[in-house]
Amino acid sequence: MADNIKVTIDNITIEVPMGTTILEAARKIGGDVAPPTMCYYSKLKGSGGKCRTCLVEVSKGSEKDPRPMPKLVASCRTGVMDGMEVKSMTSEKVIDARKGVTEFLLLNHPLDCPVCDQAGECDLQNLGYDHGNAGTRYDYDRRAFEPEDIGPYIQLHMNRCIMCFRCVFTADQLTDTREHGILDRGDHARISTCISKALDNDFIGNVIDVCPVGALTDKTFRFKNRVWFTKPVDAHRNCSNPKCCGEVRLWMRGEEVFRVTARKDEWGEVANASNGETGWICNECRFEKKETKDWVIEGPTKVNRHSVIAQGHYAGKVGTAKQPVLIDKVIGKAPKLTLDIHDVSGVNKPSYHLDQIEGPAHSDDFK
Amino acid sequence: MKLLLENAHIEGIRYYEAYRKHGGYRSVEKALKMTPDEIVEEVKKSGLRGRGGAGFPTGMKWSFLAKPEGVPRHLVCNADESEPGTFKDRYLMEFLPHLLIEGLIVSSFALGSNATYIYIRGEYAWIPDILEQAIAEAKNNGWLGKNIQNSGFDCEIYVQRGGGAYICGEETALIESLEGKRGNPRIKPPFPAVQGLWMRPTVVNNVETLAAVVPIINMGGEEYGKLGVGRSTGTKLMSACGNLNKPGVYEIPFDLTVEEFIFSDEYCGGIPNGKRLKACIPGGSSVPILPANLLLKDAKGNTRQMNYESLAEGGFATGSMLGSGGFIVLDEDQCVVRHTMSLARFYNHESCGQCSPCREGTGWMYKILKSIEYGKGRMEDIDLLWDIQRRIEGNTICPLGDAAAWPVAAAIRHFRDEFEWHVLHPEEAQTRNYGLAHYADPREVVAG
Numbered sequence: 073m074a075d076n077i078k079v080t081i082d083n084i085t086i087e088v089p090m091g092t093t094i095l096e097a098a099r100k101i102g103g104d105v106a107p108p109t110m111c112y113y114s115k116l117k118g119s120g121g122k123c124r125t126c127l128v129e130v131s132k133g134s135e136k137d138p139r140p141m142p143k144l145v146a147s148c149r150t151g152v153m154d155g156m157e158v159k160s161m162t163s164e165k166v167i168d169a170r171k172g173v174t175e176f177l178l179l180n181h182p183l184d185c186p187v188c189d190q191a192g193e194c195d196l197q198n199l200g201y202d203h204g205n206a207g208t209r210y211d212y213d214r215r216a217f218e219p220e221d222i223g224p225y226i227q228l229h230m231n232r233c234i235m236c237f238r239c240v241f242t243a244d245q246l247t248d249t250r251e252h253g254i255l256d257r258g259d260h261a262r263i264s265t266c267i268s269k270a271l272d273n274d275f276i277g278n279v280i281d282v283c284p285v286g287a288l289t290d291k292t293f294r295f296k297n298r299v300w301f302t303k304p305v306d307a308h309r310n311c312s313n314p315k316c317c318g319e320v321r322l323w324m325r326g327e328e329v330f331r332v333t334a335r336k337d338e339w340g341e342v343a344n345a346s347n348g349e350t351g352w353i354c355n356e357c358r359f360e361k362k363e364t365k366d367w368v369i370e371g372p373t374k375v376n377r378h379s380v381i382a383q384g385h386y387a388g389k390v391g392t393a394k395q396p397v398l399i400d401k402v403i404g405k406a407p408k409l410t411l412d413i414h415d416v417s418g419v420n421k422p423s424y425h426l427d428q429i430e431g432p433a434h435s436d437d438f439k
Numbered sequence: 440m441k442l443l444l445e446n447a448h449i450e451g452i453r454y455y456e457a458y459r460k461h462g463g464y465r466s467v468e469k470a471l472k473m474t475p476d477e478i479v480e481e482v483k484k485s486g487l488r489g490r491g492g493a494g495f496p497t498g499m500k501w502s503f504l505a506k507p508e509g510v511p512r513h514l515v516c517n518a519d520e521s522e523p524g525t526f527k528d529r530y531l532m533e534f535l536p537h538l539l540i541e542g543l544i545v546s547s548f549a550l551g552s553n554a555t556y557i558y559i560r561g562e563y564a565w566i567p568d569i570l571e572q573a574i575a576e577a578k579n580n581g582w583l584g585k586n587i588q589n590s591g592f593d594c595e596i597y598v599q600r601g602g603g604a605y606i607c608g609e610e611t612a613l614i615e616s617l618e619g620k621r622g623n624p625r626i627k628p629p630f631p632a633v634q635g636l637w638m639r640p641t642v643v644n645n646v647e648t649l650a651a652v653v654p655i656i657n658m659g660g661e662e663y664g665k666l667g668v669g670r671s672t673g674t675k676l677m678s679a680c681g682n683l684n685k686p687g688v689y690e691i692p693f694d695l696t697v698e699e700f701i702f703s704d705e706y707c708g709g710i711p712n713g714k715r716l717k718a719c720i721p722g723g724s725s726v727p728i729l730p731a732n733l734l735l736k737d738a739k740g741n742t743r744q745m746n747y748e749s750l751a752e753g754g755f756a757t758g759s760m761l762g763s764g765g766f767i768v769l770d771e772d773q774c775v776v777r778h779t780m781s782l783a784r785f786y787n788h789e790s791c792g793q794c795s796p797c798r799e800g801t802g803w804m805y806k807i808l809k810s811i812e813y814g815k816g817r818m819e820d821i822d823l824l825w826d827i828q829r830r831i832e833g834n835t836i837c838p839l840g841d842a843a844a845w846p847v848a849a850a851i852r853h854f855r856d857e858f859e860w861h862v863l864h865p866e867e868a869q870t871r872n873y874g875l876a877h878y879a880d881p882r883e884v885v886a887g
Contacts, residue, residue, distance in 0.1 A: 121626035122794045124834050143833045149626045172830030176799035209823055212806045235792060254621065254792075257604070259802040261792035 077154035081105055081128075082162045094147035094158055095126055099339060106339075107160050108170070108199050110177065110284050111236035112148035115341055115350045119241050120148035123234065124173045125199060129166050132157035144169055167203070174203040180215040180259065181285070182231045190286030192299040195340060196234060217262055222252070223270030225277060225291050225359050230262050233287035239263065239279035246352055247273040263287070274313065277358040281334050281342055292359050293331040299323065302330050307367035309357065316354035317345035321373055322364075329362045335373075440666065442654040442674050443647070444690045447534050453569065455576035458537040464582055466656035470545040471590040478549035482652060484660030486672035491517060491608075491645030492723060492763040493838075494747050503632040504550060505640040513641045514552035515617065516543060516649055518559040518566075519601050519608040523724035523785060524765030527676035528646035530688040532559075532566050535650070536573035540596065542649040544582060545656055547594045550642055555596045558613050561603035570598050605789035609837045610643040611635075612791065623793045624837035645763075647676055667693035671746035675764055681719075682770035684708035693746035697721070698735050700745055701768060714770040717878050718854075721750050722762020724782050725842030727849030728775070729759050730878050755849070771878075775857050776868075779850040780808035786843035797840040800831040804847055811858060814865030821858050825851055854878065 076087040081098050082105045088097045096114070098106045107128055112120030120126075126148050130141040135155030144166060147158070160166060178200060185191040217230035235254070240263070243250040251273070252265045265271065271279070279288050302323035311318035323331040334353050337343040345351035361367065451457035458464075470478055483498030504512060516539070520528040532539055539557075547555045559567055574596050577583045585593050599617055601607050607616045611625035614636050635641025651673055655663045664672045671693040677700070680686045685708040691700060701716065702709045710716055716731045736742055738757040743749050747761045769778065787801040804827055807820050828844035835841070851858060857875045861868040 121836060124794050124796055124836075127834060146626065146836075169830065169834055172834065173795055176795045176803075176830075179799045179803060210803060212803075234795065235798065237793075256792075257606075258788060258790040258792045259798050261798070 077152060079152040079154075079156045079158065081158045082160050088152060092152050094128055094130075094145070094150050094152055094156075095120075097152050098128075098147065098158070098160060102338075104161055107147050108195075108202065109148060109339070110195055110199065110234060111238060113238050113241070113282055113341055114339075116238060116241040116245060116282070119236075119238055121146045123177070123236055125170055125177075125203075127166060127169045127173070129159040129163040130156060131159055131163075170203045171205070174199050175205065175209070177234050178204060178208070179210050180231075181234070182214060184232070187295075188229075188232065188286040189289040189294060189299075190232075190283075193340075194286060195284035215259060220264060221269070222265055223272055225355065226271055226280060227289045227291045227294055228263065229287050229289070230264075232285050233263055234285055235261060236284055238282040238284065239288055242279050242282050243271075243273070243276060246275045246278060249273065251276075274354050274356075275315065275352055277355045278334065278342070278352050280358075281336070284340075290331060290333075290359070292362070293323075297323075297325060297330050299331075301325060304373035306335065306370040306373050308370065309361065309367050311354060311357055313354040313356065315352070316357060317347060317349065317351045318353070318357060319345045319351050320353055320357055320367075322367060322369075324364075327364060329364060329367075332358045332361065440674065440692060441690045442663075442666075443531065443535070443538065443650055443676060444688075453534060453536060453573075455537065455573070455580060458535075459580075462657075463537055464541055464577075466653045467541060467544050467548075467582060468588065470548055470656050471588055471592065475549045475551060478545065478656065481660035482549070482655055485655045485663040486667075486670060487648065487651055487655060487663070488671070488747065489645060490647035490651065490675065490763070492522070492725075492760075494761065497644065497648055500632070500644075501550060501642060503630075504642055505633045506551070507640070511553060511639055512551050513636045513639055514543065514547050514550050514555045515610075515613065515636060515641055515643045516555070516557040516646060517608060517610065517613055517643050518557050518563070518646050519613060520646070520763075521560050521562075521605040521608050521789075522763050522765055523782070524680055524720065524767040525678055525723045525763045526680075527678045527688050527764055529563060529566065530678070531646055531650055531676065532563075533569060536569050537577065538650045538653060539570070539646055540573050540577050540582075542652045543596055544577075544587070544594060545652050546642075546644070546649050547596075548587075548590075548592055552642075553593050553595065555594060556617060556636075557596065557598045558607070558617055559598060559600055560608075561601045567598045567600055574598070604791075605785075606791045606837070606839060609839065612837065613643060614641065623791050624839075626836055668744060668746050669748055671748060671761075675745070675761070677745065677764045677766050679707050679766040679768070681766075681768035682710050682714065682773070683768050684711050691745050693744065695745045696735075697743045697745055697750075700766070707766075707768070710768065710770050714772060716768065717771045717773060718769045718775060720759070720765070720767040720769075720846075721745075722760045723765030724767070724785070725838075725845055726760040726762040727755055727758075727845050728769075728778075728853065729849070730853045733757050733853070755845070756852070759849070774812075775850050775854040775878075776808065776812050776861050779847055780805065780812045782846045783808050783843070786839065790839060790843070794836045794840070796831045797835045797843065800827050800840070801843045803827055804843070808847070811861050812868065814861070814867075814869040816858075816862045816865075818859070818862055820862070821851060821855065 075090050077090055078085055078087055079097050084101050086100055107126035110123035110125050126146055127144040128147040129144055132138045134153030220228055222228045240253055251271050254261055255264045256262055280290050302325050305322045305324050307322050308319045320332050321335045322329045334342040334351050342351050446452050446461050479501045487497045488494040489497055518528055543555055581588055583594055604622050606612045607622040609624045610631055612622045616622035631641040631643055666673050674690050674692055677689050677691055689706050700706045718728050718730050719734050720728045737752040750759050750761045752758045783805040787805040790797045790801045792798045807824055810816050811820055824847060828847045831840045832844035860875055
């Protein structure tokens, strides 16, 4: 591929097409090299840049202009250049900035995880475990909002919101009319419907899937179960809505279907359906079909994220990685999850082993 | 030497007849005989730097403007002057509206903008009327509209009122607001010079910058470039306020010393009631505050002058910035903690809420400063404040995060024992409204 360019992230070089963002390139490498994201969502146009958890240090701008970038940059919105060198988890500055952002995000978060339906699959929880401190240095009242009812399906907990704007983008891009948006500004900005009282669009249920925290949760699942007690099962049905792919994930306990969500990929985003398009699902599939007879069961989901749901049953890439090599590359920090670069890079050939290469791996080594 | 405010004292200069009689619109006549590229070249030669705060060379900014075939370009005048302590643009627009219009016509011609916008802050409620009247007068006399002075160039100027948000002074937030959206800064790149207003190439300039184009064209870029010191060319409007005998808007040459600006009768006339100088924010609320000893002379002992380089001498450790020219002076009775708290409250209120460090961090800093000011602070709070500002600075989408972090950082850096005094004397801190006088300049200064 002629227009591929080389980019080095945490001493690992890969080739990506021109126009790729640093974050997407890092995700190709995978593991902890990929910066955490709270607001960026690859399936939503215009998302990203807001939460600042994906900040990385660019230590070399490009082959042509090797100057480092003066500030940390948001990797989700910065494109790669040929010969760019990026430090993600190998940079003390980045780790410190992420710690700061995590603290800021948790500042006004109620930390009501014990009663939150998102607990166990919450991006903020994961971020807190990875980059947060044990205690808080904030000893003032946390921000609180008046509860607001936004319809029969979706529960809004504004106190938990971290203002990622994902739900606004989702409603904008998936549905014809958007009934909610951001009101006010600064630390009292909030998600609200303003005029219309309910979110009742056919596809509005997808805002639950994109919400990184428990601000938007499923009312039909509210307080019914904890996600780690339910077992994810892939299933599909012939949905009458032409825009709905009908491919879902059922969260079951015994024979009972507790919850229906879209299928998610390893980055916690709604995965592509078999027709190649993003697998958004309609409200009918999500909220109405809660019987096993409604669905054709495909089998249990392979879980490979480090959420509590995945406890004890990692599948696929995890565990097969060449641990010592990667640890060496990321200056002694043991990544919790490491992936084999051969699994994820479309360019590199899988017949090479990383531990046979001296020094930082480079795409030349894989020819 | 005055370039912008030379005619400000003339009666009726706000109206077209008087303005034209005193040499108004000469620069348009001259510019229309030149090519747009020649005008950009003149501005480049003049070394004019953006007067809105960052001091980026205007000619260079103009030359970055993308010029794709068949896509309209826009010039936007940033009159959303909301920085606490800065009010120079208001003076200019209120008393010399035609100077701005004239600068806008020349700049529009140079940049090829047929629709030019003035985005003015909502609180300046009476100024849009003045500007609109000036635009109507200019139009009636053939300086705006179709085929200006038979040159074949069309230009319209529209005045847009803002809703009163500080953040809309940031150029991409201003563009969003102008498009009718929520005034959230965009994530750069793409820069406005490539995709700005309605995704078209756009230049956003400050009022004073655009007004300064008029003398540049009249006297030639090279002549203009000879004025001033080093890379600070021309003249600058300063809005002085605080504990001064004669606060107001002054046009200064860049070789003026800070001491002369504060104490001479020609300018601010010294500090009232025989008080001594304690500290000063030389360029609008977001630049670092400087104590008296570092303000008049820099750390190397050189006399500080009122220009971009001299005020920035020593970096943020011992220097500050010229910024937008909002010169705020504090006398020996003023409390730096209280002052910093009120700035933190401002930035907390004005944060747009888009990115997390600024949204959460500004509120946190305000709460800590408030507790210190009201005698509930702890020693570790001072270090915590330092830590918070460090993690906001540079990690946000737009410069508002930096603007919120710098004043807090500088206050702790230079006035740490005033913070400590507040922590150690909680009861006194609650009842009295002033800080430690021992930072004040020890010279005897007699009230003017």
